[in-house]
Amino acid sequence: MVIWLFSHKWRVSLLMSKLEEFHSMFYPRSVAVVGVSTNPQGWGGHAFIRRLKKVGFPGDIYAVNPKATNEVHGVKAYPSVKDIPVRPDMVIVSVPARRVPEVLEDCIAAGVKNVHIFSSGFSETQEEEGRQLEARIVEIIKRGNLRVVGPNCMGLYVPASKFTAWGAPPKGVGNMAFISQSGGHGEILSRYAQELGIYFSKIISFGNARGLQALDFLEYLAEDPDTGIIGMYLEGMSDGNRFTRLVKEINRTKPVIIWKGGLTESGARAAASHTASMAGEARIWDAFFAQTGAIRVNSLEEMADVALLFLHLKPFRGRRVLLLGGGGGNAVAMADICSRDGLTVPTLAEDTRRQLAEFIPLAGNSIRNPLDVWLVQHNLEMFRRCIEIAAADPAIDLIIADRYPHDDDMDDDGPPNFAEQSQRVDEFIVEFAKNNPFGKPLVVAVNAPTNDPNGVKAAAELRLKFALAGVPAYPSQASATRALSRFIGYHEFLAKTQEAAEPTLASCCRS
Amino acid sequence: MVIWLFSHKWRVSLLMSKLEEFHSMFYPRSVAVVGVSTNPQGWGGHAFIRRLKKVGFPGDIYAVNPKATNEVHGVKAYPSVKDIPVRPDMVIVSVPARRVPEVLEDCIAAGVKNVHIFSSGFSETQEEEGRQLEARIVEIIKRGNLRVVGPNCMGLYVPASKFTAWGAPPKGVGNMAFISQSGGHGEILSRYAQELGIYFSKIISFGNARGLQALDFLEYLAEDPDTGIIGMYLEGMSDGNRFTRLVKEINRTKPVIIWKGGLTESGARAAASHTASMAGEARIWDAFFAQTGAIRVNSLEEMADVALLFLHLKPFRGRRVLLLGGGGGNAVAMADICSRDGLTVPTLAEDTRRQLAEFIPLAGNSIRNPLDVWLVQHNLEMFRRCIEIAAADPAIDLIIADRYPHDDDMDDDGPPNFAEQSQRVDEFIVEFAKNNPFGKPLVVAVNAPTNDPNGVKAAAELRLKFALAGVPAYPSQASATRALSRFIGYHEFLAKTQEAAEPTLASCCRS
Secondary structure, three states: OOOEEOOOOOOEEOOOOHHHHOHHHHOOOEEEEEOOOOOOOOOOHHHHHHHHHHOOOOOEEEEEOOOOOOEEOOEEEEOOHHHOOOOOOEEEEOOOHHHHHHHHHHHHHHOOOEEEEOOOOOHHHOOHHHHHHHHHHHHHHHHHOOEEEOOOOOEEEEHHHOEEOOOOOOOOEEEEEEEEOOHHHHHHHHHHHHOOOOOEEEEEEOOOOOOOOHHHHHHHHHHOOOOOEEEEEEOOOOOHHHHHHHHHHHOOOOOEEEEEOOOOHHHHHHHHHHHOOOOOOHHHHHHHHHHHOOEEEOOHHHHHHHHHHHHHOOOOOOOEEEEEEOOHHHHHHHHHHHHHOOOEOOOOOHHHHHHHHOOOOOOOOEEOOOEEOHHHHOOHHHHHHHHHHHHOOOOOOEEEEEEOOOOHHHHOOOOOOHHHHHHHHHHHHHHHHHHOOOOOOEEEEEOOOOOOHHHHHHHHHHHHHHHHOOOOEEOOHHHHHHHHHHHHHHHHHHHHHHHHHHHHOHHHHOO | OOOEEOOOOOOEEOOOOHHHHOHHHHOOOEEEEEOOOOOOOOOOHHHHHHHHHHOOOOOEEEEEOOOOOOEEOOEEEEOOHHHOOOOOOEEEEOOOHHHHHHHHHHHHHHOOOEEEEOOOOOHHHOOHHHHHHHHHHHHHHHHHOOEEEOOOOOEEEEHHHOEEOOOOOOOOEEEEEEEEOOHHHHHHHHHHHHOOOOOEEEEEEOOOOOOOOHHHHHHHHHHOOOOOEEEEEEOOOOOHHHHHHHHHHHOOOOOEEEEEOOOOHHHHHHHHHHHOOOOOOHHHHHHHHHHHOOEEEOOHHHHHHHHHHHHHOOOOOOOEEEEEEOOHHHHHHHHHHHHHOOOEOOOOOHHHHHHHHOOOOOOOOEEOOOEEOHHHHOOHHHHHHHHHHHOOOOOOOEEEEEEOOOOHHHHOOOOOOHHHHHHHHHHHHHHHHHHOOOOOOEEEEEOOOOOOHHHHHHHHHHHHHHHHOOOOEEOOHHHHHHHHHHHHHHHHHHHHHHHHHHHHOHHHHOO
16 A cells, blocks of 8 residues: 655655656666567567667667577567566567467566567457457466556657657657557657647557556656656546546646547447447546546647647636637637637727727727737737737736738738738747736637648648747637637636645545 | 519529529629729729739729729729719729718719628727718618628629639639628638639628628529529528528528527627627527528538538438548547547448458457558558448448558658558549449548648648549548538438428428
8 A cells, every 4th residue: 555645746655656666667778579570661579679779769679589590670689588688677579469478478587577568469359369368468467567568559658768669759858748548649649749849758558558557657657757747548447536536636736638538339339449448438537527627638639739838828717818810700700719618708998999999990990809900910010009908908818819821812912021021920929928028828829721732831830830939829719719728727626626625635645 | 572483493583583683793794993092002992903803804894083084003993983984783892981872872873783892880890980871871772772792891702704803713613602791701711612622603791781681692592503502601690580481491402501600799799890790699590500401510611521522422311430540549539529420330240340350450450340450541452342341331321531641750660652552542542432332422531630731731632632533531530520410410401301391392482
């Protein structure tokens, strides 16, 4: 049993912490890959070796192949784990499912502790053979006291130790962790988020979870000083009560963003075929989110969208938005979207509107809120005056500015130096967001509904430019608003439960 | 009063049809633009002239400017409409709001019938001056029996007559019409949809609707033989009962897709500032959609997504989807999305699965449904066998295939000619969809969650390639499923109401 001591930062176990216990797994000095064919392409053991070498894993790599004599793919090869002269910190198993039990026995014999079973073909096949094999490996894992990630998963992705044999090559080391029952989702998020400047501390793909559970990884990340934001993709959960307690606790200091897959009947069936998970009922998960305050999302894009806010914005609680953009129909759509997602679009104060009316003509514009003034798209002075006056209004908590990438069709009706002027507005937005003169956060929606590949690219470039400059930028008003609503909801939950919990904080710290 | 005669195709009025009545407006032989400054850039009267010339409007163009003597922007100029030697078929008014009444009086004096009031600054300003001005022009319009589009709008966009002074330059003449209270939405949709090969018969931006109403345009489009699909963006509606009757009738032969803006409190306020519309209550609109069977959407993207199906798919009614793609986590997400949008993902028949199991290994794949077989992304033979066996299953009504654009990271783990092989699968999909061997429609979801501008572009290119080849393709599984659900819902409504209405069809044909 683990007894927790309360600390304001985080709790420290009296027994060995997960941080120490798992260290050799996340920061291995040597890795052996079992099941390495000589085929240079495709998936399998050799692909792990190829990718470890590609990202420059600094430790030793060994290959295991029954017919091995000397070298495979440029690394030393041995017929069995037992034949490797040193004890590898991590063993990646990539052999057909029926051969996994004997490899695990070899690991035990060789004194190996950390094992990643990449192989699939267990209970997720829903065939008797797979189920029996899985029961056998569970028995071996327990008997050998092995730390097993998997089976049927991509394993670990750790940019800091360059133990990243899958996913997009790390562009940096960051403070977001992602625990995922799907390796594919890990692959996608590693690429999708990094492109917005969201970098990772760890990504953990754990598949069928017949050794280590999501809970074990969560405990580790709770202690991990390099992790500040935790994302999870879950298909099933075996110990709901413990999970709820743990997420409730962690979420107070490290926001936990969760995508639960398989909540519909069809989705649950797919989850059973994917990781043999029992998906659980929707109402149980509703209760879980209500109790823990964990942030609920429904896709990887939504997960990255929320993470971007935690990365760049300070906490705030108000829900009253200033919408700054152009186009009357667009203004109606933006206001509808905000209202539907629980944000409000208050009318500006009489005095604010009087000041705006001094330089904005009534015809063709609206100086209420949304502040619908097409000229702000490319007229810096107009943009500056609009935002400085409107953002000062006490009715406003935050700002969403909509921006368009420049394109030839628009330039046609604009001033001759449209693109250049528009870019100056973008630069001002970055400065304004950095200095944050009214303490009111600003995010950008790059509203470019287009199917033209070049237009799509221009919009992605503009969005990227903002995100990399520290201004959260979204591909649509809808995604910006949804992310903001969740971010504000998180801080509201924290404030509410902290107020409620303060007097009895000590009593709830034993689990 | 108009008396309708029933016809199986459409009803024909005994009085002059809207088709005849509005002909000179949609197909003008001459256009005069009132309020033409000498400034070559920016918006205003001169911009209408510039753009009409750019698209090659074949009729005569005249400019009106009080100080005009001879020529402006290369067209003949006159001080007043009354001074133009011929009677223009259409007059575009682009003067400050307070000068609009006198221009309308000039039009009456000159015998002009069709007027587009581009000018804004009327009741949408929510100022007394604007309201009074609007009341004055309403009086003049009635007295002069003018056909007025507007005020505060972009007017008409007719690719067939090249009377398209705004929006994206027409890439073709098509059978979709769009009636919009927002000119900006017309601009965007004209660009967004055309890039997917959806071309327009007419786009009508009608703003404050103080002359012709949405209903007038709807009656015209009902008769228009060049229009097969009708999209609408509405902020307000003045005659709900007549509108409901009309849409109910039209929707039987020409699908009516409607985006209603301003249904939230904030959105309604924005609509009042935009087109001075009373937005109406949400429950009234719920009832409208339930009664008419019109297709409800919430954005222009959703409108184009549905239109793409009407353009390329034959009617079908089943909701049982075969999901064909790769990735276990992706399979769970796809199944969840389908279930949430009212489609089902049935398990394949025992016999189908037996046939699939003959060549698909159990480990790493799932041969239930979703059919999760990563190899289908680039292995044509595997794709062909999968789809030919699974699509033949009687449990299946339609197919969604997910596709990825090729990129370097993926190619790394694939065969050396990954891109080429993947392209062969794409080509096969086009052939399969065209021949439609099982009479089961196929759509594609280009699932490329990426923020990399080049990745975004590659995905848009792949999507475009499918759409232009006649295979509806979507940027995500979610958008594909949503569009399909609406398309099926439309045909379900039609089937249900036709069955119910058949015996009393004659009796409901008088309004």
